[in-house]
Amino acid sequence: MKIKKLSALLICLLVLTSITGCGKDKESMGNDANIRNDVNDIDAEEVDNTEPVKILSAITGGKDPDEHVLWQKEIERVLGIKVDITKIANEYVTKLTATLASGDDMDIVYMNSGQFEKLFKTGLFEPLTKYIENSPILSDPDVVDPKEWERIRREDGEIYAVFNKYEGGRMPLIRRDWLEKLGLEEPSTLDEYYEVFKAFTHNDPDGNNKDDTYGLTLKAIYDIQPFMSAYGLFDGEAQDENGKWYIPWATEEAVPVYDWLAKLYEEGLLDPNFATNTSSACREMILSNRAGMFVYWDNWVGLFNSKVRSKEPDNPFEIKGLPPILDENGNGVLTSGQDGLWVMLKTSKNKDQAFRFLESAFYTREGIIINTLGIEGHDYNIENGKYVLTETGEQHAMDHGIVVPKTLNYESPMPQPLNYEEARDIVIKYGKSEILRDTTKDAKEIIKKHAIQAILGVVNGEKAVEDMQKELKAKKFID
Numbered sequence: 001m002k003i004k005k006l007s008a009l010l011i012c013l014l015v016l017t018s019i020t021g022c023g024k025d026k027e028s029m030g031n032d033a034n035i036r037n038d039v040n041d042i043d044a045e046e047v048d049n050t051e052p053v054k055i056l057s058a059i060t061g062g063k064d065p066d067e068h069v070l071w072q073k074e075i076e077r078v079l080g081i082k083v084d085i086t087k088i089a090n091e092y093v094t095k096l097t098a099t100l101a102s103g104d105d106m107d108i109v110y111m112n113s114g115q116f117e118k119l120f121k122t123g124l125f126e127p128l129t130k131y132i133e134n135s136p137i138l139s140d141p142d143v144v145d146p147k148e149w150e151r152i153r154r155e156d157g158e159i160y161a162v163f164n165k166y167e168g169g170r171m172p173l174i175r176r177d178w179l180e181k182l183g184l185e186e187p188s189t190l191d192e193y194y195e196v197f198k199a200f201t202h203n204d205p206d207g208n209n210k211d212d213t214y215g216l217t218l219k220a221i222y223d224i225q226p227f228m229s230a231y232g233l234f235d236g237e238a239q240d241e242n243g244k245w246y247i248p249w250a251t252e253e254a255v256p257v258y259d260w261l262a263k264l265y266e267e268g269l270l271d272p273n274f275a276t277n278t279s280s281a282c283r284e285m286i287l288s289n290r291a292g293m294f295v296y297w298d299n300w301v302g303l304f305n306s307k308v309r310s311k312e313p314d315n316p317f318e319i320k321g322l323p324p325i326l327d328e329n330g331n332g333v334l335t336s337g338q339d340g341l342w343v344m345l346k347t348s349k350n351k352d353q354a355f356r357f358l359e360s361a362f363y364t365r366e367g368i369i370i371n372t373l374g375i376e377g378h379d380y381n382i383e384n385g386k387y388v389l390t391e392t393g394e395q396h397a398m399d400h401g402i403v404v405p406k407t408l409n410y411e412s413p414m415p416q417p418l419n420y421e422e423a424r425d426i427v428i429k430y431g432k433s434e435i436l437r438d439t440t441k442d443a444k445e446i447i448k449k450h451a452i453q454a455i456l457g458v459v460n461g462e463k464a465v466e467d468m469q470k471e472l473k474a475k476k477f478i479d
Helices: 008-019 065-079 092-102 113-120 129-133 146-152 176-181 190-202 225-231 252-266 279-287 299-311 351-363 365-372 391-396 420-430 440-455 461-474
Strands: 053-057 083-087 108-112 169-175 293-297 319-321 334-336 340-344 380-383 386-389 431-433
Touching: 053 092, 053 351, 065 083, 065 351, 065 365, 092 108, 092 113, 108 113, 108 351, 113 340, 169 176, 169 225, 169 299, 169 420, 190 225, 190 252, 190 293, 225 252, 225 334, 252 440, 252 461, 279 293, 279 299, 293 299, 299 319, 299 420, 319 420, 334 420, 340 351, 351 365, 386 391, 420 431, 440 461
Parallel strands: 053 083, 053 108, 334 431
Antiparallel strands: 108 340, 169 293, 169 319, 169 334, 380 386
């Protein structure tokens, strides 16, 4: 099928999708023998003479136009693959949909899972199942968990995308040093969290002899999933056995969680500004010793610890990530980030090289280093067998499209921040991506509005859920 001959209906579909963003939704050298170092036996000095792989991306490449040129040359030098990457910093979705509708000559394009769902129905994407199955790298269960491939397999049995990176997840981030100072164990139930928050609020965990701490800070109800997990509930949307749509956080099972949060607020254990907090305000509550816990992204375990300890090496400050509360069946779930995906277009005239790029750039050690650390001699140098960031590399924060790779057995040549790897492993074990629909954003606003009323004590949890369901049904957001 020629893209230029798309029906008017398909082109309209592509244009309509542009209203949705494509976001998110941010030493000793590791030898890691299990990561393939040969890049499929490519001689790094023998750059392939075929046409360059043409790529459209929102994230992969150099940090500025000049470095982007260097970055593409580094891909050619190290991986032996010619690339022509168009990196769009702003209005990426508009460019993506225009590219697909106009028939611009692209081989592979980047998109998030929401955009993928909207565009999949156009039939523009090349099935990648055989490529993946025949790849000694991507078919290796030590590289990508087979369950991950099954998660994105379509009803026709085909896989149409390759993951960009590990997208992280949100989890309880707790002041471990406060736990130790107050002689407390890590909480694992709602009752235990209540006791910890009570101690954090009233027992002067920061030792300044002031009554100025709270057990928990929140950004409205983003994110209360670790607590909802106690009742087997998950964020996002779901379908029952009859195919009817519902929202778990707007069901009767969620009532005890809203009432529990209301108890925290009433007793002064919850940051009183939770309803209007921004993420940055919550982060500052943690960094300024005013709150003992915040539910946030796993990479912030390391970032919090690094921010404080890099300036004050002797500061006992320590953040640790915790698993979700388990339900009565011993199951728990955290919210994972939405997938970033690479798809190959059916119209690509360079399919083998395009897949070779996906395989090598994101799943081999050499490719991951380019996508994280960046360019040798520019972002980093190797000194006495160790990777050392340059001043430019420090500014670029080891992110040229990947922060943490999807590859399970990759070991970074740079030291990892305190407690980060443990936090990541918890998210990998318990993380799950939300099911999102076109109406999810508006539905979440309705849930947030009524949940906040419950937490503030204006109504009880039962009335809040009743009001949620009434409004959601009236707007046909649930069946």
